[in-house]
Amino acid sequence: MDIIYTIWLRSIKRYIRSKSRIIGSISMPLFFLIFLGFGLNSVVQIPGMGQDYIQFLIPGVVSMSVLFTSVFSGIQIIWDKQFGFLKETLVAPVSRLEIMLGQTLGGATTAFIQGVIIMLLALIIGLQITNPVGFLIAFGFMALIGISFTAFGIAIASRMEDMHGFQLIMNFVVFPIFGLSGALFPISSLPSWIAPITLFDPLTYGVEGIRYGLTGVSQINPVVSFIVLGAFAVFMTISGAYLFRKIRF
Amino acid sequence: MNAAIHVENLTRRFQNLVAVDSISFDIEPGEIFGLLGPNGAGKTTTISMLSTMLKPTSGSATVNGMDIIHDEDGVRKSIGIVFQDQSLDEELTGWENMDFHGRLYRIPAETRRKRIDVLLALVELSDRKDDLVKTFSGGMRRRLEIARGLLHEPKVLFLDEPTLGLDPQTRNHLWQYIATLNREKGITIILTTHYMEEADRLCNRVAIIDHGKIIALDSPQNLKEGIGGDVVTLRSENARAIALTLDDPWISRLEEHDGTVTLSLKNAEEHISGIITRLAAKGIPVESVSIHKPTLEDVFLCFTGKTIREEEADHRDMVRMFQRKARR
Numbered sequence: 001m002d003i004i005y006t007i008w009l010r011s012i013k014r015y016i017r018s019k020s021r022i023i024g025s026i027s028m029p030l031f032f033l034i035f036l037g038f039g040l041n042s043v044v045q046i047p048g049m050g051q052d053y054i055q056f057l058i059p060g061v062v063s064m065s066v067l068f069t070s071v072f073s074g075i076q077i078i079w080d081k082q083f084g085f086l087k088e089t090l091v092a093p094v095s096r097l098e099i100m101l102g103q104t105l106g107g108a109t110t111a112f113i114q115g116v117i118i119m120l121l122a123l124i125i126g127l128q129i130t131n132p133v134g135f136l137i138a139f140g141f142m143a144l145i146g147i148s149f150t151a152f153g154i155a156i157a158s159r160m161e162d163m164h165g166f167q168l169i170m171n172f173v174v175f176p177i178f179g180l181s182g183a184l185f186p187i188s189s190l191p192s193w194i195a196p197i198t199l200f201d202p203l204t205y206g207v208e209g210i211r212y213g214l215t216g217v218s219q220i221n222p223v224v225s226f227i228v229l230g231a232f233a234v235f236m237t238i239s240g241a242y243l244f245r246k247i248r249f
Numbered sequence: 250m251n252a253a254i255h256v257e258n259l260t261r262r263f264q265n266l267v268a269v270d271s272i273s274f275d276i277e278p279g280e281i282f283g284l285l286g287p288n289g290a291g292k293t294t295t296i297s298m299l300s301t302m303l304k305p306t307s308g309s310a311t312v313n314g315m316d317i318i319h320d321e322d323g324v325r326k327s328i329g330i331v332f333q334d335q336s337l338d339e340e341l342t343g344w345e346n347m348d349f350h351g352r353l354y355r356i357p358a359e360t361r362r363k364r365i366d367v368l369l370a371l372v373e374l375s376d377r378k379d380d381l382v383k384t385f386s387g388g389m390r391r392r393l394e395i396a397r398g399l400l401h402e403p404k405v406l407f408l409d410e411p412t413l414g415l416d417p418q419t420r421n422h423l424w425q426y427i428a429t430l431n432r433e434k435g436i437t438i439i440l441t442t443h444y445m446e447e448a449d450r451l452c453n454r455v456a457i458i459d460h461g462k463i464i465a466l467d468s469p470q471n472l473k474e475g476i477g478g479d480v481v482t483l484r485s486e487n488a489r490a491i492a493l494t495l496d497d498p499w500i501s502r503l504e505e506h507d508g509t510v511t512l513s514l515k516n517a518e519e520h521i522s523g524i525i526t527r528l529a530a531k532g533i534p535v536e537s538v539s540i541h542k543p544t545l546e547d548v549f550l551c552f553t554g555k556t557i558r559e560e561e562a563d564h565r566d567m568v569r570m571f572q573r574k575a576r577r
């Protein structure tokens with residue numbers, strides 16, 4: 001446990017110090033929230049929620065910020081590889097599993113904090129709290145998204161030589177995961193041939209879970225969402241740990 | 250088996266390249282042992298295998314009596330290592346880098362704090378301990394890495410090119426630290442270098458390594474004496490002719506390469522005027538003559554027939570330092 005804590009602590013220290021990164025990764029979700037939210041609020045009709053697109057969008061943007069921060073945190077291992085710091089960790093008498101778990105929890109924590117910041121900003125913008133327990137539910141789903149996608153980032157980073165492939169991963173994996181997740185639009189309004197695809201996107205369950213917590217309404221049963229996303233988090237952590245064990249430096 | 254390090258036919262291949270070619274040696278506890286060789290000789294590869302970071306293709310080794318293949322954790326607990334390339338977290342302070350290391354090696358909090366303070370004082374970084382490492386100079390980083398490598402009180406310390414790219418003053422300073430550590434704490438030190446002077450000044454014994462093979466292993470003193478007297482270097486446009494003329498039995502060694510002839514002989518001062526006179530009589534031009542006591546450079550030349558390619562080495566240093574800077 002102490003080793004996992006050590007690695008976690010380092011991630012958190014680095015995160016708190018990188019002011020520009022914090023602000024940078026808040027700005028995009030915030031733009032989405034303000035421009036899409038206010039811009040489309042009176043235009044879009046959401047089934048079951050009426051004309052309140054911004055309430056619908058907030059959970060989507062929160063998941064977006066957790067998703068992007070966590071993938072990025074995971075992939076940062078490549079920097080450690082390039083700056084040589086990874087060797088210092090790998091030559092110590094600790095297991096690679098502990099290192100990987102510490103990294104995952106560290107990345108998930110920072111992603112979680114980013115999500116909470118967006119949530120607080122959303123409160124100012126107009127998020128209505130339906131019931132306080134809902135927040136805890138949303139927090140749970142945010143944590144699961146954070147763990148899954150930090151582990152995903154670590155898995156990718158373990159196989160990548162340098163940051164060159166990063167843009168490729170963002171464009172062909174992370175953006176589609178975000179786009180298909182129903183973060184910006186209700187899944188049920190998609191054409192019937194595309195809707196099933198969104199059900200293969202793990203983030204869909206995260207978005208739906210957070211949406212259930214914050215608004216009390218969701219299209220997928222939150223228990224189902226929790227089970228699917230939980231299973232995905234476990235699967236990603238195991239895959240990440242497996243690939244990290246074989247990391248080359 | 251009470252050697253600090255015991256190496257037997259250790260070999261590592263990369264595809265077709267044999268980076269380390271069946272080397273064997275023993276290092277006694279308390280020794281400063283040098284691996285001296287040019288770029289690409291296999292020094293880092295050897296250190297990587299001994300520190301369990303790389304699996305050997307064949308052969309075996311023990312460090313502090315523990316097998317590097319079957320007891321990785323045991324080896325790791327008992328060694329400290331300073332890698333050739335920097336391995337600090339630049340976003341953390343000097344103190345935090347030390348603390349991180351101490352926690353990884355599970356040193357209890359109280360002991361950890363005390364030792365960090367002592368070590369930072371030893372490498373004269375106490376007043377900078379709360380600054381981010383990215384504000385440190387190259388020499389400060391190196392000193393911090395050495396302090397960090399000592400935090401868990403290893404019995405064996407590996408230093409891979411500890412003074413690479415540092416200015417002569419800092420280098421001198423580091424040599425003093427290393428010698429002091431070895432003397433006062435009895436730590437066995439194995440260091441790699443391609444600086445002859447470093448190996449000569451610091452090491453009790455030196456293994457000269459080239460193309461993955463150990464070509465000589467002894468104390469610097471014995472290696473230099475083995476050459477057979479003083480070294481005379483003659484430059485000439487007709488080096489070939491000099492080589493053919495000087496066949497006297499008192500010349501213990503003669504090498505000719507790119508316009509220079511290198512001789513080893515005892516009491517060179519007494520022979521030199523005779524040599525010059527004979528060459529002049531034969532009409533062979535001599536541009537310059539120098540006499541010096543043998544250095545490890547001469548030893549390397551003697552065993553390989555080449556200089557250690559210092560030029561290339563210096564060039565590579567610059568490239569490396571440049572890359573390091575560019576990364577920041």
Ligand SMILES: Nc1ncnc2c1ncn2[C@@H]1O[C@H](COP(=O)(O)OP(=O)(O)OP(=O)(O)O)[C@@H](O)[C@H]1O
Nearest residue numbers: 263268286287288289290291292293294295333443
């Ligand atoms: N991961 C690797 N893959 C392929 N070849 C490698 C690898 N690591 C080292 N080599 C090769 O093995 C040889 C020995 O390399 P090594 O790094 O051990 O040399 P060195 O003596 O430390 O040199 P230097 O003074 O430049 O640090 C070189 O030819 C190098 O190109």
Ligand SMILES: [Mg+2]
Nearest residue numbers: 292293294333
């Ligand atoms: Mg090397």
